[in-house]
Amino acid sequence: MAGAVASPAGAAKRWRFREPSALGGFWPSFGFVAVYMSLIVLIPLAALVLRPWEIGIDGVWRAVSSERTVAALRLSFGAAAVAAAVNAVFGTIVAWALVRYEFPGKRVVDAFVDLPFALPTAVAGIALASIYAPNGILGAAFGAHDIRIAYTPIGVMIALVFIGFPFVVRAVQPVLADLEREVEEAAATLGASRWRTIAQVIWPSIAPAMLTGFSLAFARAVGEYGSVIFIAGNLPMVSEIAPLLIIIRLEEFDYAGAAAIGLAMLVISFALLFALNALHAFMIRRGGA
Amino acid sequence: MTARSPAAPTRDPAWLKWTLITVALAYVVVVLALPLLAVFVEALRKGEAAFFASFNEPAALSAIQLTLLVTAISVPLNTVFGLTAAWAITKFEFVGKSFLTTLIDLPLSVSPVIAGLVYVLLYSVHGWFGPFFAERGIEIIFAVPGIVLATTLVTFPYVARELIPLMQQQGTDEEAAAATLGAGPWRTFFLVTLPNVKWALTFGVLLCTARAMGEFGAVSVVSGHIRGQTSTMPLHVEILYNEYNFVAAFAIASLLALFALVTLAVRAVLESRFEAELAAADRT
Numbered sequence: 001m002a003g004a005v006a007s008p009a010g011a012a013k014r015w016r017f018r019e020p021s022a023l024g025g026f027w028p029s030f031g032f033v034a035v036y037m038s039l040i041v042l043i044p045l046a047a048l049v050l051r052p053w054e055i056g057i058d059g060v061w062r063a064v065s066s067e068r069t070v071a072a073l074r075l076s077f078g079a080a081a082v083a084a085a086v087n088a089v090f091g092t093i094v095a096w097a098l099v100r101y102e103f104p105g106k107r108v109v110d111a112f113v114d115l116p117f118a119l120p121t122a123v124a125g126i127a128l129a130s131i132y133a134p135n136g137i138l139g140a141a142f143g144a145h146d147i148r149i150a151y152t153p154i155g156v157m158i159a160l161v162f163i164g165f166p167f168v169v170r171a172v173q174p175v176l177a178d179l180e181r182e183v184e185e186a187a188a189t190l191g192a193s194r195w196r197t198i199a200q201v202i203w204p205s206i207a208p209a210m211l212t213g214f215s216l217a218f219a220r221a222v223g224e225y226g227s228v229i230f231i232a233g234n235l236p237m238v239s240e241i242a243p244l245l246i247i248i249r250l251e252e253f254d255y256a257g258a259a260a261i262g263l264a265m266l267v268i269s270f271a272l273l274f275a276l277n278a279l280h281a282f283m284i285r286r287g288g289a
Numbered sequence: 290m291t292a293r294s295p296a297a298p299t300r301d302p303a304w305l306k307w308t309l310i311t312v313a314l315a316y317v318v319v320v321l322a323l324p325l326l327a328v329f330v331e332a333l334r335k336g337e338a339a340f341f342a343s344f345n346e347p348a349a350l351s352a353i354q355l356t357l358l359v360t361a362i363s364v365p366l367n368t369v370f371g372l373t374a375a376w377a378i379t380k381f382e383f384v385g386k387s388f389l390t391t392l393i394d395l396p397l398s399v400s401p402v403i404a405g406l407v408y409v410l411l412y413s414v415h416g417w418f419g420p421f422f423a424e425r426g427i428e429i430i431f432a433v434p435g436i437v438l439a440t441t442l443v444t445f446p447y448v449a450r451e452l453i454p455l456m457q458q459q460g461t462d463e464e465a466a467a468a469t470l471g472a473g474p475w476r477t478f479f480l481v482t483l484p485n486v487k488w489a490l491t492f493g494v495l496l497c498t499a500r501a502m503g504e505f506g507a508v509s510v511v512s513g514h515i516r517g518q519t520s521t522m523p524l525h526v527e528i529l530y531n532e533y534n535f536v537a538a539f540a541i542a543s544l545l546a547l548f549a550l551v552t553l554a555v556r557a558v559l560e561s562r563f564e565a566e567l568a569a570a571d572r573t
Binding site for chain 2: 017018019021022023024025026030032033036038040041042043044045047048051055092094096097098100101103106107109110112113114115116117118119120121123124125126127128130131136137138161162165186194203219220222223224225226230243244246247250253255258259262264266269270273
């Protein structure tokens with residue numbers, strides 16, 4: 001496995017679970033970690049993987065492919081992707097401003113970026129609902145142009161933009177900070193225009209970080225519940241997200257159906273994240289070549 | 290300085306600089322600052338008296354108590370786990386180490402609703418272990434133990450994640466020296482490892498606390514929303530909001546928002562201290 005550090009004499013050496021160390025306490029700590037993780041994470045997730053099949057493959061398929069479930073999954077994944085893309089663009093601009101420029105209040109803004117990590121999602125949810133409701137300050141402004149945000153898929157997307165905000169900024173920031181000015185200067189000295197420098201020097205270095213931030217924001221947004229339900233209006237087939245549908249199924253005591261939707265969400269997310277990771281690896285390889 | 294100045298070939302022209310700063314600030318204000326401001330404005334909409342009266346309610350007080358209780362159980366659990374996991378992962382080489390590290394991050398990509406759902410699948414009356422506990426008169430789902438379990442799962446990675454990268458970077462030299470001089474594992478841990486990571490640990494615990502107090506989705510699934518009994522602060526906010534008691538809902542929410550702001554401020558302070566410490570470590 002990847003964790004086993006290959007030693008030069010690896011082939012000749014006897015296989016062992018752990019390398020010898022001068023330090024003690026490995027087995028007690030490893031044992032505790034294994035037991036605690038099994039109880040809190042692994043056994044519960046095993047229930048999610050196994051329990052849907054109680055209703056048979058047909059039952060699972062019906063639970064997952066019903067019109068309402070498909071609409072909810074499409075909304076959760078679609079709005080998460082749009083929100084993550086919005087954050088990929090604006091988050092990179094925020095990161096650029098924070099790394100490259102000096103302006104008053106910069107440190108406060110920098111600390112403030114993490115707000116969605118610290119603010120409870122329900123608090124964000126009712127705050128967003130009050131702003132974008134038809135009588136809220138932004139809701140009224142958009143309403144004047146006949147654009148409704150609250151209780152529509154746009155509202156769902158707005159909540160997911162809030163939730164995903166920090167990820168792209170925090171992914172791109174360190175890369176921009178490490179990007180050597182000398183390389184840019186060299187490009188400029190060799191006669192490249194600023195735009196060409198940006199396109200051929202800066203962009204290839206920050207694009208993988210943007211993708212990382214996009215993936216993290218996307219993964220977080222897909223399963224988001226608290227910040228969304230207040231602004232979404234939760235109309236079945238229109239603005240009902242998949243996590244809410246799970247809760248509705250649970251309230252109907254349809255446990256296997258709820259578990260089936262949960263499992264479908266996890267499988268789709270992991271497949272998409274796997275693809276995004278592969279794309280990331282490809283970008284890094286090309287950037288390095 | 291103009292864009293054509295030969296001294297600064299990589300400097301963006303002033304118009305571009307200020308355009309980008311304006312766009313960045315506008316985005317931060319609309320996406321982040323406005324909702325935060327709205328919490329306090331709505332909470333104080335009917336004046337201070339109504340604001341403070343919101344806390345003087347049995348249901349509100351019991352929600353605050355329950356939130357503190359749940360936080361006081363799950364944060365220490367995850368702190369002990371985080372320290373132990375970081376010790377095992379960063380101080381030893383063993384098979385499956387990177388797999389274990391990946392597993393620790395797993396709860397981050399699981400929806401909070403799913404985190405609640407899995408415990409319902411295990412411990413409800415129709416769950417795998419539910420009947421076992423029910424026979425012994427122990428309620429887990431729709432009761433406090435379920436809320437603690439769901440909160441623990443959702444906040445599981447935070448302490449470990451803060452510690453692992455730092456301890457990885459610090460290596461095992463200092464611990465090995467202590468061990469060679471005859472210190473046992475506990476002594477090594479408390480006198481060498483712990484002081485080296487105290488700020489990362491502080492921040493990890495703080496973040497874990499903020500998440501534990503604010504957890505909504507997972508807790509919502511397992512709590513059953515019994516007012517005054519199994520309602521945490523975020524759930525109480527939801528109940529009040531759905532009853533159109535907006536001032537009270539936002540008043541409780543403002544307390545949570547205040548705690549979030551304190552978390553961010555402490556992080557900013559810790560990070561500036563950290564930088565000095567890490568720079569000092571680099572010099573030696």
